Amino acid sequence: MPAPRLEITYCTQCRWLLRAGWTAQELLTTFPADLGEVALVPGTGGVFQVRLDDDVLWDRAAEGGFPELAQLKQLVRDRVAPDRSLGHSDRR
Template sequence: MLGWHDLRVPAPRLEITYCTQCRWLLRAGWTAQELLTTFPADLGEVALVPGTGGVFTVRLDDEMLWDRREQGGFPELPVLKQLVRDRVAPDRDLGHSDRKS
């Protein structure tokens, strides 16, 4: 019989770390929901990771896609979807969220 520790999470793993002190759980959850809706078969896991000190980062496997401190704010959802798409499904058209040619 397999236990929970025997289960393997398919790649890629998207991780959103959010500040609990700033109460950014709803923002992190909404972001996760939007990415799971857009990439239902392309993401193996989306994890919400509590943090402190004003952190809000989005990481895909070992690659940092967004850091609130470095980029100076929160990601616009179309921009974040493009960053994720470029790595997990580069041929996918994001429709109205896609960058203009």
């Protein structure tokens, strides 16, 4: 079974490439062997969406803002490595 694909769609009009890149870097650092790839997908209209395969983990339009990194790591961990501790980023 191939490792999951994480996709971050970001708004080019809003210039959110750096935020998307930083998010991708943090997730690849935390889950180096659990993710098959992380893709940055340019979009427009204020989009910032994080998908893991076919599941939307975070959608800025629906959630009303950007994810806290610890929360996003928990959402990814729960799907790709549910038994792993995230240390200080883990929920209490």
